[in-house]
Amino acid sequence: MQIKLFADNALKLVDVKEGQSVLDVLQEQQLAFPAPCGGAGTCGKCLVLIKDSTGLGYKKACQTDVEEGMEIIVEKKGAIEVKEEGLTSSFTFDDPLPGAYGVAIDVGTTTIVCHLHELTTGKRLASASRANPQVVFGGDVISRITAS
Numbered sequence: 001m002q003i004k005l006f007a008d009n010a011l012k013l014v015d016v017k018e019g020q021s022v023l024d025v026l027q028e029q030q031l032a033f034p035a036p037c038g039g040a041g042t043c044g045k046c047l048v049l050i051k052d053s054t055g056l057g058y059k060k061a062c063q064t065d066v067e068e069g070m071e072i073i074v075e076k077k078g079a080i081e082v083k084e085e086g087l088t089s090s091f092t093f094d095d096p097l098p099g100a101y102g103v104a105i106d107v108g109t110t111t112i113v114c115h116l117h118e119l120t121t122g123k124r125l126a127s128a129s130r131a132n133p134q135v136v137f138g139g140d141v142i143s144r145i146t147a148s
Contacts, residue, residue: 007074038143049073
């Protein structure tokens with residue numbers, strides 16, 4: 001069966017299977033859609049606008065099964081604020097080589113952050129960060145394990 005999915009200012013016809021939840025479909029389409037409880041239906045953060053046989057309204061994506069002809073409107077994807085600063089003790093290297101660089105990587109449950117440092121001065125030269133792509137399966141490790 002097919003449904004219509006409106007996301008990122010585009011309409012897409014999506015083939016779905018009977019018994020799939022709307023959240024399953026959004027995850028298959030690789031949309032970074034909020035589901036902090038991993039689809040348990042407890043957080044209510046996966047509300048999405050749906051037009052189906054009952055009319056038009058907001059429903060929990062994790063608790064709503066797809067049906068033929070359904071239209072799903074993703075108004076906004078859950079943007080996650082990435083924090084690049086934290087608390088840490090300072091450290092020094094014993095006689096770093098001139099021009100030596102070091103990389104610090106934090107692979108967290110919600111974010112991934114990477115910093116490039118010049119080791120002789122400790123100066124941060126560059127940073128990059130993004131939301132952990134696994135967040136679509138839940139905001140915590142247990143939800144992600146359950147989803148897998």
